[in-house]
Amino acid sequence: MSEILxxxxxxxxxxxxxxxxxxxxxxxxxxxxxxxxxxxxxxxxHIHSTRATRPFVAINCAAIPENLLESELFGYERGAFxxxxxSKAGKFEFANSGxxxxxxxxxxxxxxxxxxxxxxxxxxxxxxxxxxxxxVDVRIIATTNRNLGDCVKEGKFREDLFYRLxxxxxxxxxxxxxxxxxxxxxxxxxxxxxxxNGKTLIDITPSALGLLNSHTWPGNVxxxxxxxxxxxxxxxxxxxxxxxxxxxxxxxxxxxxxxxxWVPGKTLNDIERNVILEALQYHHxxxxxxxxxxxxxxxxxxxxxxxxxKLGIHA
Ligand SMILES: Nc1ncnc2c1ncn2[C@@H]1O[C@H](COP(=O)(O)OP(=O)(O)O)[C@@H](O)[C@H]1O
Ligand SMILES: [Mg+2]
Numbered sequence: 001m002s003e004i005l006x007x008x009x010x011x012x013x014x015x016x017x018x019x020x021x022x023x024x025x026x027x028x029x030x031x032x033x034x035x036x037x038x039x040x041x042x043x044x045x046h047i048h049s050t051r052a053t054r055p056f057v058a059i060n061c062a063a064i065p066e067n068l069l070e071s072e073l074f075g076y077e078r079g080a081f082x083x084x085x086x087s088k089a090g091k092f093e094f095a096n097s098g099x100x101x102x103x104x105x106x107x108x109x110x111x112x113x114x115x116x117x118x119x120x121x122x123x124x125x126x127x128x129x130x131x132x133x134x135x136v137d138v139r140i141i142a143t144t145n146r147n148l149g150d151c152v153k154e155g156k157f158r159e160d161l162f163y164r165l166x167x168x169x170x171x172x173x174x175x176x177x178x179x180x181x182x183x184x185x186x187x188x189x190x191x192x193x194x195x196x197n198g199k200t201l202i203d204i205t206p207s208a209l210g211l212l213n214s215h216t217w218p219g220n221v222x223x224x225x226x227x228x229x230x231x232x233x234x235x236x237x238x239x240x241x242x243x244x245x246x247x248x249x250x251x252x253x254x255x256x257x258x259x260x261x262w263v264p265g266k267t268l269n270d271i272e273r274n275v276i277l278e279a280l281q282y283h284h285x286x287x288x289x290x291x292x293x294x295x296x297x298x299x300x301x302x303x304x305x306x307x308x309x310k311l312g313i314h315a
Pocket of ligand 1: 002003004005006032033034035036037038039040041185221222225
């Protein structure tokens with residue numbers, strides 16, 4: 001897995017915290033929107049732990065049907081149910097003395113949550129149809145893209161399990177709240193995909209970069225990676241221009257609103273920047289009109305736009 005790239009202070013603090021807690025056996029909860037790097041962060045914890053040479057096993061609780069999830073996690077003995085013609089170890093046993101990543105834990109059904117809680121408390125699992133419990137030493141990392149606290153309030157997630165899993169909480173900010181990372185990661189993915197496709201890529205135009213910077217990235221880093229991959233493949237003469245940037249058009253007014261409202265983790269500067277860029281767009285780039293509409297001097301506006309340009313954001 002690749003390294004976590006970031007120029008964002010909050011992300012850097014989270015990486016530091018992840019490395020610090022890595023050496024303990026503490027259960028870690030990684031929260032964040034899809035594509036923010038939760039799996040990458042889980043892997044970072046594993047490779048910085050004393051378990052690094054042992055298995056890192058991941059299971060996606062949302063992708064596996066409910067009835068299969070239990071046997072995938074805990075394994076089964078021969079004849080435990082119709083079709084169990086041989087016995088099979090579960091992910092807990094495979095991850096023994098290593099790390100088990102429970103991806104999208106919020107999707108685990110409440111009955112299985114009870115079993116998971118027991119495993120965490122007792123340090124042993126019961127294979128389905130097994131006669132005696134099996135001891136396991138597993139470090140658990142869980143991820144969720146939903147607010148698990150809300151799931152608890154809605155009665156969909158056990159409160160006791162929540163506290164067991166949430167010993168250390170790492171909440172990853174969405175890409176739109178660390179817009180400086182867009183440029184950094186764009187260049188990273190550009191060279192990665194240029195190499196992969198045998199292309200010599202030298203640059204991206206400021207306006208193409210501007211498009212990337214003004215997008216709200218609902219799919220976060222994963223979406224950016226896809227956009228860059230496609231741009232690299234279609235780029236002519238080693239330069240990515242606006243016409244190679246295919247971004248899903250967002251007519252989602254909710255997202256537009258979110259850009260302007262405060263959400264946890266967003267600074268006043270982030271909001272101000274969005275408001276200024278929005279107003280500038282409304283006034284077709286006319287700075288005099290924009291400054292007047294916002295009640296600031298043209299000089300202030302010019303200075304702020306210059307600051308944004310340093311972040312790679314071209315209005
Ligand atoms: N900070 C980062 N630096 C480099 N690559 C990243 C970063 N964050 C995410 N990625 C890449 O983006 C993709 C999605 O990351 P992933 O960890 O699977 O996200 P999540 O589990 O939150 O959905 C992966 O290909 C991953 O390598
Ligand atoms: Mg994931």
